[in-house]
Amino acid sequence: xxxxxxxxxxxxxxxxxxxxxxxxxxxxxxxxxxxxxxxxxxxxxxxxxxxxxxxxxxxxxxxxxxxxxxxxxxxxxxxxxxxxxxxxxxxxxxxxxxxxxxxxxxxxxxxxxxxxxxxxxxxxxxxxxxxxxxxxxxxxxxxxxxxxxxxxxxxxxxxxxxxxxxxxxxxxxxxxxxxxxxxxxxxxxxxxxxxxxxxxxxxxxxxxxxxxxxxxxxxxxxxxxxxxxxxxxxxxxxxxxxxxxxxxxx
Amino acid sequence: xxxxxxxxxxxxxxxxxxxxxxxxxxxxxxxxxxxxxxxxxxxxxxxxxxxxxxxxxxxxxxxxxxxxxxxxxxxxxxxxxxxxxxxxxxxxxxxxxxxxxxxxxxxxxxxxxxxxxxxxxxxxxxxxxxxxxxxxxxxxxxxxxxxxxxxxxxxxxxxxxxxxxxxxxxxxxxxxxxxxxxxxxxxxxxxxxxxxxxxxxxxxxxxxxxxxxxxxxxxxxxxxxxxxxxxxxxxxxxxxxxxxxxxxxxxxxxxxxxxxxxxxxxxxxxxxxxxxxxxxxxxxxxxxxxxxxxxxxxxxxxxxxxxxx
Numbered sequence: 001x002x003x004x005x006x007x008x009x010x011x012x013x014x015x016x017x018x019x020x021x022x023x024x025x026x027x028x029x030x031x032x033x034x035x036x037x038x039x040x041x042x043x044x045x046x047x048x049x050x051x052x053x054x055x056x057x058x059x060x061x062x063x064x065x066x067x068x069x070x071x072x073x074x075x076x077x078x079x080x081x082x083x084x085x086x087x088x089x090x091x092x093x094x095x096x097x098x099x100x101x102x103x104x105x106x107x108x109x110x111x112x113x114x115x116x117x118x119x120x121x122x123x124x125x126x127x128x129x130x131x132x133x134x135x136x137x138x139x140x141x142x143x144x145x146x147x148x149x150x151x152x153x154x155x156x157x158x159x160x161x162x163x164x165x166x167x168x169x170x171x172x173x174x175x176x177x178x179x180x181x182x183x184x185x186x187x188x189x190x191x192x193x194x195x196x197x198x199x200x201x202x203x204x205x206x207x208x209x210x211x212x213x214x215x216x217x218x219x220x221x222x223x224x225x226x227x228x229x230x231x232x233x234x235x236x237x238x239x240x241x242x243x244x245x246x247x248x249x250x
Numbered sequence: 251x252x253x254x255x256x257x258x259x260x261x262x263x264x265x266x267x268x269x270x271x272x273x274x275x276x277x278x279x280x281x282x283x284x285x286x287x288x289x290x291x292x293x294x295x296x297x298x299x300x301x302x303x304x305x306x307x308x309x310x311x312x313x314x315x316x317x318x319x320x321x322x323x324x325x326x327x328x329x330x331x332x333x334x335x336x337x338x339x340x341x342x343x344x345x346x347x348x349x350x351x352x353x354x355x356x357x358x359x360x361x362x363x364x365x366x367x368x369x370x371x372x373x374x375x376x377x378x379x380x381x382x383x384x385x386x387x388x389x390x391x392x393x394x395x396x397x398x399x400x401x402x403x404x405x406x407x408x409x410x411x412x413x414x415x416x417x418x419x420x421x422x423x424x425x426x427x428x429x430x431x432x433x434x435x436x437x438x439x440x441x442x443x444x445x446x447x448x449x450x451x452x453x454x455x456x457x458x459x460x461x462x463x464x465x466x467x468x469x470x471x472x473x474x475x476x477x478x479x480x481x482x483x484x485x486x487x488x489x490x491x492x493x494x495x496x497x498x499x500x501x502x503x504x505x506x507x508x509x510x511x512x513x514x515x516x517x518x519x520x521x522x523x524x525x526x527x528x529x530x531x532x533x534x535x536x537x538x539x540x541x542x543x544x545x546x547x548x549x550x551x552x553x554x555x556x557x558x559x
Contacts, residue, residue, distance in 0.1 A: 017378045095359045124362045126350035133354035138425040141347045159343040162433035168426040214359035218385040229541035235554045246524045248503040
């Protein structure tokens with residue numbers, strides 16, 4: 001069993017981003033970067049499968065600039081065996097990323113691909129499903145539980161209103177939801193060890209895939225601000241306001 | 251030019267979010283078709299035919315579509331997509347599951363979770379948990395879109411008289427199998443459809459204390475929600491979660507109880523018409539978006555509110 005874990009370098013989730021003053025994009029100057037939280041959950045799930053003796057090898061892969069090596073090293077420190085950077089300065093869209101990942105899937109032939117349900121920058125929630133279409137693999141998105149027994153994969157998914165369980169054939173794609181697991185922190189010895197694990201760099205152009213963007217960002221702005229209202233002193237005053245001012249209760 | 255709306259339903263009834271998606275579709279094109287893919291779901295097609303603005307309803311029934319497996323539904327939508335310039339679905343777990351698969355099959359870059367339409371190729375969508383709004387222009391000839399339902403009004407569920415056309419397009423990839431579904435049973439309205447929502451956060455301290463919210467919810471006919479902090483702490487299941495990683499809601503009245511107001515929670519509820527915050531920490535960010543704030547211990551304020559409301 002070989003597991004491929006595609007990850008993404010994003011703005012740290014604690015950072016409150018702002019548009020650039022000229023509205024051409026988000027201001028990423030001097031902003032702390034990190035592995036996308038859903039990707040951390042994906043790495044953790046792969047590592048747990050390996051620790052349970054159900055997988056032999058975990059390959060972390062990312063599409064991005066040279067700086068993304070940092071997040072690949074994090075994945076290696078968390079337990080991935082080797083890493084691949086598909087290097088490009090193009091800010092590829094999920095469709096382009098899926099096409100590049102498809103090339104890696106063709107080379108590596110993983111049995112299972114685990115990735116985050118969405119990246120917290122673009123909030124697109126597309127890559128796993130698109131890779132499913134391009135590979136023809138089965139998919140189970142928004143996983144909160146993954147059970148792998150031999151060739152049989154059972155996944156519980158978080159759906160609107162509850163949970164759904166699917167049995168899916170391998171090779172398969174699983175995207176992670178929040179409650180799948182709680183990712184570990186990398187230990188210092190493992191961080192040191194990660195430095196000597198293999199990290200291959202493949203220029204995206206070598207994969208011969210068209211990743212030119214189809215979406216042009218016209219502008220990035222702040223959402224409409226909501227004005228702060230009033231502080232009421234008592235429950236009685238609150239009820240009065242809701243009844244007589246806002247008229248939302250009767 | 252025609253738009254196709256991939257309907258959300260449970261084989262018995264049309265989900266209201268479909269109506270918001272129809273409104274978005276009508277904003278792009280006057281000729282709107284609704285796809286009802288499922289099993290033994292002709293009643294849903296009849297319901298869809300009455301939706302105001304629907305020109306045609308496409309009905310396809312098969313065991314392969316009963317549980318909306320992404321592999322099968324995506325192939326279906328892709329195979330019938332030739333006639334359509336726009337394909338839209340609500341940003342529900344089903345829509346999110348299926349539509350990118352359709353987009354990749356069609357070699358289209360999907361536009362996720364649109365919150366406004368500027369023109370037939372330009373859309374607004376929230377990014378970074380709603381901290382920024384991106385305006386994007388698509389160069390794809392076909393537009394594949396998921397729609398943030400709270401940003402569009404619901405189309406009228408009645409008044410239409412669309413023709414129902416039955417399709418025989420059956421695809422069963424046979425690579426995934428539905429096992430079971432556990433849908434929380436509740437007499438309360440669904441979060442995304444409720445007029446009033448009362449949500450608890452970390453300040454609730456534990457899951458049992460959520461019962462404090464139930465009495466008020468019963469009186470107001472409200473749905474009960476929660477912040478991610480409450481879900482992460484194990485107080486309530488994840489399907490209660492309101493926020494960027496949970497449900498996006500916009501009720502007439504949203505009551506946040508013991509919720510500090512993390513960015514990711516605000517992203518899920520700040521379009522509510524009236525927001526009430528009850529929190530003992532007067533510096534909690536939730537007060538910055540609340541129309542009415544009450545700085546109080548929720549364990550005292552909530553019973554009082556319940557008895558007086």
